[in-house]
Amino acid sequence: MLLALDTCTSIASLALFEGEVLAECTWRAGREHSAQLLLEVDRALARLGRRPADLTAVAVAHGPGSFTGVRVGIALAKGLAFALDLPAYGVCSLDVLAATQELAQQPVRPLLEAGRGRFATALYQRGSSGWERQGPIQGIDLDALPGLVQVPTVVCGDLWGGVREQVAQRLGPLAILASPAASPRRAGYLAQLAWQRWQAGERPTPQALEAVYLAR
Numbered sequence: 253m254l255l256a257l258d259t260c261t262s263i264a265s266l267a268l269f270e271g272e273v274l275a276e277c278t279w280r281a282g283r284e285h286s287a288q289l290l291l292e293v294d295r296a297l298a299r300l301g302r303r304p305a306d307l308t309a310v311a312v313a314h315g316p317g318s319f320t321g322v323r324v325g326i327a328l329a330k331g332l333a334f335a336l337d338l339p340a341y342g343v344c345s346l347d348v349l350a351a352t353q354e355l356a357q358q359p360v361r362p363l364l365e366a367g368r369g370r371f372a373t374a375l376y377q378r379g380s381s382g383w384e385r386q387g388p389i390q391g392i393d394l395d396a397l398p399g400l401v402q403v404p405t406v407v408c409g410d411l412w413g414g415v416r417e418q419v420a421q422r423l424g425p426l427a428i429l430a431s432p433a434a435s436p437r438r439a440g441y442l443a444q445l446a447w448q449r450w451q452a453g454e455r456p457t458p459q460a461l462e463a464v465y466l467a468r
Contacts, residue, residue: 254309256443259285259325260317260345261365263436268296269443275299276440285324307336311446314342315464316372322463333458340458341446349409350376350383351441356406358428363409366466369393391466394418401426408435
């Protein structure tokens with residue numbers, strides 16, 4: 253059973269996965285990740301009548317995202333992986349957002365809050381094995397978004413607090429906005445991406461788990 257953790261922004265999410273989603277929880281944690289995350293993990297395991305010893309792998313969104321949020325998730329993932337001798341998978345938070353749009357036919361551009369009005373973003377095109385990132389991860393403000401979107405594109409991610417309206421205004425008919433329910437990162441998708449690597453025989457050690465931050 254794989255435990256997936258995502259604390260990259262003010263939205264936190266976790267899931268337990270074993271070829272399918274067994275449990276999942278997504279909530280607005282604000283800046284309380286460190287106080288809430290382990291409690292939610294314990295609750296999820298208890299709902300299933302399982303224990304930490306039943307875990308066979310851990311996955312974590314390793315960024316980009318807020319400095320503190322990313323560190324909280326990675327610290328817990330590493331701690332569990334070391335204590336239980338488990339592989340630890342790091343997954344890009346933007347990859348998780350793109351994965352939520354699995355039925356989209358157009359390119360996908362996730363937006364993830366990075367603080368001070370900036371967003372992490374990248375372009376995803378459909379490839380033979382699913383969504384494939386095209387080019388580097390960039391840090392932008394919303395005024396720069398029109399220069400990155402030239403064709404109708406699905407925009408998903410952190411579209412709250414007026415961001416949805418600002419994106420629609422800047423991109424006009426080129427913006428295909430994911431619905432509010434389909435926009436946030438969900439740890440079930442994070443778990444699914446890591447599970448595919450598990451099935452392929454990849455066994456990363458917790459020592460190799462590193463955070464990904466936007467360049468200043």
